Amino acid sequence: xxxxxxxxxxxxxxxxxxxxxxxxxxxxxxxxxxxxxxxxxxxxxxxxxxxxxxxxxxxxxxxxxxxxxxxxxxxxxxxxxxxxxxxxxxxxxxxxxxxxxxxxxxxxxxxxxxxxxxxxxxxxxxxxxxxxxxxxxxxxxxxxxxxxxxxxxxxxxxxxxxxxxxxxxxxxxxxxxxxxxxxxxxxxxxxxxxxxxxxxxxxxxxxxxxxxxxxxxxxxxxxxxxxxxxxxxxxxxxxxxxxxxxxxxxxxxxxxxxxxxxxxxxxxxxxxxxxxxxxxxxxxxxxxxxxxxxxxxxxxxxxxxxxxxxxxxxxxxxxxxxxxxxxxxxxxxxxxxxxxxxxxxxxxxxxxxxxxxxxxxxxxxxxxxxxxxxxxxxxxxxxxxxxxxxxxxxxxxxxxxxxxxxxxxxxxxxxxxxxxxxxxxxxxxxxxxxxxxxxxxxxxxxxxxxxxxxxxxxxxxxxxxxxxxxxxxxxxxxxxxxxxxxxxxxxxxxxxxxxxxxxxxxxxxxxxxxxxxxxxxxxxxxxxxxxxx
Amino acid sequence: xxxxxxxxxxxxxxxxxxxxxxxxxxxxxxxxxxxxxxxxxxxxxxxxxxxxxxxxxxxxxxxxxxxxxxxxxxxxxxxxxxxxxxxxxxxxxxxxxxxxxxxxxxxxxxxxxxxxxxxxxxxxxxxxxxxxxxxxxxx
Numbered sequence: 001x002x003x004x005x006x007x008x009x010x011x012x013x014x015x016x017x018x019x020x021x022x023x024x025x026x027x028x029x030x031x032x033x034x035x036x037x038x039x040x041x042x043x044x045x046x047x048x049x050x051x052x053x054x055x056x057x058x059x060x061x062x063x064x065x066x067x068x069x070x071x072x073x074x075x076x077x078x079x080x081x082x083x084x085x086x087x088x089x090x091x092x093x094x095x096x097x098x099x100x101x102x103x104x105x106x107x108x109x110x111x112x113x114x115x116x117x118x119x120x121x122x123x124x125x126x127x128x129x130x131x132x133x134x135x136x137x138x139x140x141x142x143x144x145x146x147x148x149x150x151x152x153x154x155x156x157x158x159x160x161x162x163x164x165x166x167x168x169x170x171x172x173x174x175x176x177x178x179x180x181x182x183x184x185x186x187x188x189x190x191x192x193x194x195x196x197x198x199x200x201x202x203x204x205x206x207x208x209x210x211x212x213x214x215x216x217x218x219x220x221x222x223x224x225x226x227x228x229x230x231x232x233x234x235x236x237x238x239x240x241x242x243x244x245x246x247x248x249x250x251x252x253x254x255x256x257x258x259x260x261x262x263x264x265x266x267x268x269x270x271x272x273x274x275x276x277x278x279x280x281x282x283x284x285x286x287x288x289x290x291x292x293x294x295x296x297x298x299x300x301x302x303x304x305x306x307x308x309x310x311x312x313x314x315x316x317x318x319x320x321x322x323x324x325x326x327x328x329x330x331x332x333x334x335x336x337x338x339x340x341x342x343x344x345x346x347x348x349x350x351x352x353x354x355x356x357x358x359x360x361x362x363x364x365x366x367x368x369x370x371x372x373x374x375x376x377x378x379x380x381x382x383x384x385x386x387x388x389x390x391x392x393x394x395x396x397x398x399x400x401x402x403x404x405x406x407x408x409x410x411x412x413x414x415x416x417x418x419x420x421x422x423x424x425x426x427x428x429x430x431x432x433x434x435x436x437x438x439x440x441x442x443x444x445x446x447x448x449x450x451x452x453x454x455x456x457x458x459x460x461x462x463x464x465x466x467x468x469x470x471x472x473x474x475x476x477x478x479x480x481x482x483x484x485x486x487x488x489x490x491x492x493x494x495x496x497x498x499x500x501x502x503x504x505x506x507x508x509x510x511x512x513x514x515x516x517x518x519x520x521x522x523x524x525x526x527x528x529x530x531x532x533x
Numbered sequence: 534x535x536x537x538x539x540x541x542x543x544x545x546x547x548x549x550x551x552x553x554x555x556x557x558x559x560x561x562x563x564x565x566x567x568x569x570x571x572x573x574x575x576x577x578x579x580x581x582x583x584x585x586x587x588x589x590x591x592x593x594x595x596x597x598x599x600x601x602x603x604x605x606x607x608x609x610x611x612x613x614x615x616x617x618x619x620x621x622x623x624x625x626x627x628x629x630x631x632x633x634x635x636x637x638x639x640x641x642x643x644x645x646x647x648x649x650x651x652x653x654x655x656x657x658x659x660x661x662x663x664x665x666x667x668x669x670x671x672x
Contacts (some may be wrong), residue, residue: 151630431634434641439629441622446639 002177004048005188006421010214016042018218018525020204021190024081025511026497026518027125027226028168028176032521039529040398042218043176043184044208047078049169054406058189061230061412062401067128067373067458068260068416074465076229079186081093082228082465083511088165091134091158092120094309094514096299103306106257106392107504108482110475117514118230121517126515128171129164130289134159140293143204145279147293148442155436156298158281158311160508160523163289170258185218187211191407192276193223193239193494194284198240202465203494209407215365222525226497226518229258229467231498233398234412235469236481236488245257248471248481255398257472258416259390261464261504264455267430269314271443281314295384296507297429307508309420310390310429312383323353326362387464391422394530398470466510471500486521498520568602572610574621575608585654588647598621598655608645619647620631 018034020027023045031043052495055078061071068074076084086462091115100108121132126248133139136147147157177185188208198202205219213314223231237246246254271278280293294313302309328351352359390396401413425450434445454460474480482501488494497518499510506513575581582645583642589596611618628634630641 091665315557347606431636431641435629435632435634438634438641438643441626447636448639449636473552 001182001183003183003185004212005185005208006213008185008210008214009215010216010218012214012428013182014042014185014218016040016218016220018042018054018222018224019218020044020224020226021193022046022081022225022231022498023044023079023169023184024226024228024498025083025086025168025514028074028080028089028121028398029515029518030224030226030525031179031182031499032126032172032175032182033519034180034526036174037181037529038302039181039524039526041182042220042372043182044188044190044206044218045079045184045186048186049079051076051078051084051485055187055189058405058407059231060405061414062403064413064415066416066418068414069463069465071230071412071414074463075230075467078169079173080167081253081497083166083168085384086127086165086167086511087101087509088127088163088301089509090161090163090512091130091311092116092157092458093506093508093513094299096302097309097504098370100246101303102232104308104391104504106394106472108474110473110480111501116513116516116520119520120512122519123512123515124161124265124400127161127512128166128289129163129512130286130291134161134294139284139293142286142292143280143282143284143291145277147280148278148437149440150294150298151267151439152297152298153300153304154298154439155295155301155433156510157293158296160313161291162283162292163511164288177339177370180449183219187213188388189407190227190235191215191238191409192241193225195242195247195491199484201490202492206402212407222493222495222527223530224495225471225496226523228411228498229470230398232412232496232498233470234400237400238409242390246514247494250490250491251478253394253472253479253481254514256394256396257392257469257503258396258414258467259392259469259502260416261466261505261507262320262390262422263462264386264388264419265383265460265462266426266448266455267384267387267434268349268446269310269384269437269443270380270441270446271382272441274380274499275293276442276479282316295433297432303429305432307428307432308391308425310386310426311507312391313386314431315385317330317381325351325358328352328355329359329362344351357507385462386426386430387507387509388422390505391419391425392472392506393417393419419457423452425453426480456511466499466505468499468502468505468510471496472503473501485488485519485524495521495525506518539659548670554659567606568598568656570616570648571605572600572656575653576619576651577651578657580656581650581653583654584637584640584647585650585652585657588635588651591653592651595651596655598652601655605645605648605652652663 017039018028018041020043034041054160059072059077075082095113098112124132140146162416191209192206193206196202203223205217209215236248236254237248284291294311314520332348399413400410403411403477430447437443437445470483482496486495499514583598608624610616624645625643633644
């Protein structure tokens with residue numbers, strides 16, 4: 001059942017067994033898993049079924065330090081959350097990602113990949129994916145080509161299954177609406193999570209405000225914070241009536257260890273021959289599903305060289321399109337198509353001028369008969385838009401800004417910091433993959449390390465919009481905000497769902513893991529709610 | 534960035550030549566001259582010369598064609614006789630396997646092919662004067 005909070009009378013009190021705050025991938029998965037259970041579930045969502053500017057504005061925040069895109073564009077605040085702009089790329093974290101790696105400070109999950117495997121398998125259909133198989137040999141026949149014969153002591157091929165992508169708000173809306181035990185309340189903005197007055201270790205209720213409506217209260221036995229990797233710590237920090245530093249923040253860990261997946265166009269692969277079969281690395285469509293493959297450094301090499309990982313897809317490009325001047329020309333053309341806005345990026349203009357012969361050549365090839373220039377249309381090399389694992393860094397953090405939103409709540413302040421070793425790891429990984437490609441006799445890799453400053457700078461760096469680590473999981477309360485069950489240390493009935501619990505982020509997009517952990521948490525909640533019953 | 538990328542595109546075809554040796558594996562270098570036979574293993578000499586010049590500018594001590602040729606011959610035909618492309622392929626794979634690699638202009642290359650590039654640069658017209666290593670100066 002859906003309720004519009006704008007229509008609730010003032011002073012409304014909703015009561016439930018399990019209250020989920022936020023209806024993104026994690027919140028919707030939790031609600032759907034709990035649908036049909038004997039427990040009364042309340043799912044609170046700030047937005048409605050479509051994007052709304054006033055609600056989206058609540059996501060505005062302050063960027064401190066390193067550049068990051070505006071926070072109200074980096075995530076979406078309506079039913080379905082950021083799955084509404086998700087691109088659908090799914091791969092489970094590697095077993096090594098869960099391990100305590102002595103060469104990666106603050107690494108180590110209190111659970112292993114084998115603990116999560118059953119939940120990954122259950123997460124696959126949630127994301128409308130194929131079977132829980134990520135071994136290249138399984139998919140090679142379907143793709144029509146094998147994985148590159150890379151030496152396993154150096155590099156390996158991994159699979160990404162491509163979700164349609166699943167817009168959780170659309171795909172699971174009817175399921176949530178039909179569930180007799182689930183009440184989804186739209187336009188409900190949580191202001192504070194409030195412990196019970198008689199027992200500060202238990203949450204008693206949440207205070208909820210509505211942009212065009214009356215405030216109300218939700219009481220419950222268990223609460224799950226599922227608002228995303230930036231909003232989860234903000235909400236804990238804002239909930240400071242009984243704990244001045246914020247809930248779960250007794251060790252000053254809430255909001256720290258913010259991690260992203262920087263995406264760096266850091267290398268190019270030149271195959272040794274035109275007929276090299278790279279079909280597995282293209283997009284293989286099967287039914288309504290698809291998959292692709294990417295390169296990564298092998299587990300053995302990561303251990304030997306003490307590195308963090310990266311995910312290097314092979315994106316084919318033609319000879320003339322791989323000119324920086326042509327790229328810059330395209331970017332300028334895109335800007336101009338959007339209207340007579342001033343050219344914000346004079347670097348593009350400079351590059352077009354300096355690379356003018358290549359731009360002219362590309363223009364000529366587009367305008368003239370293509371058969372005259374058939375070779376220029378061929379995909380001759382592959383760019384590697386590489387997703388990078390960021391090393392955990394306590395100085396990279398989310399805090400509260402001084403500026404306040406329309407509810408008088410302090411906005412969020414993001415100080416994203418990347419350690420130099422994250423960058424160094426990437427270049428070393430390219431060297432290893434380059435050597436693996438050479439050893440296999442399939443081609444050569446060119447790393448753009450000499451342009452590192454620019455590639456990691458504002459103009460060129462890309463982002464996964466993956467917000468991780470800010471309520472990290474650790475069995476020890478002095479090193480983590482939540483325990484292995486995702487329960488906030490020091491609180492008996494407050495849980496966190498989403499990528500904010502990741503102690504390390506790996507090198508793959510987080511949504512599949514978010515969904516898997518949400519299913520795992522739902523099982524846990526069903527178990528403990530049953531015990532209490 | 535731009536210039537480097539463009540040189541990538543131009544140098545790219547040359548590097549294809551390195552890895553494409555298998556297609557003409559039965560071909561034997563034609564020249565009797567040792568260095569020339571080695572350079573003949575390269576598919577795109579222009580790209581190799583450019584990379585070789587870059588390498589030599591960073592390592593002027595290697596501006597010795599005779600020494601490079603001897604080193605390559607030892608690697609590729611240790612028992613004497615003709616230098617086969619298959620031996621080059623094996624040498625490249627062995628270099629990569631053993632981590633004998635050099636990042637040259639961003640390319641991750643086997644040391645053997647870097648030597649070949651350097652030799653090509655030294656044998657190229659206009660760089661003949663640099664066949665011998667530069668004189669050393671004490672102090």
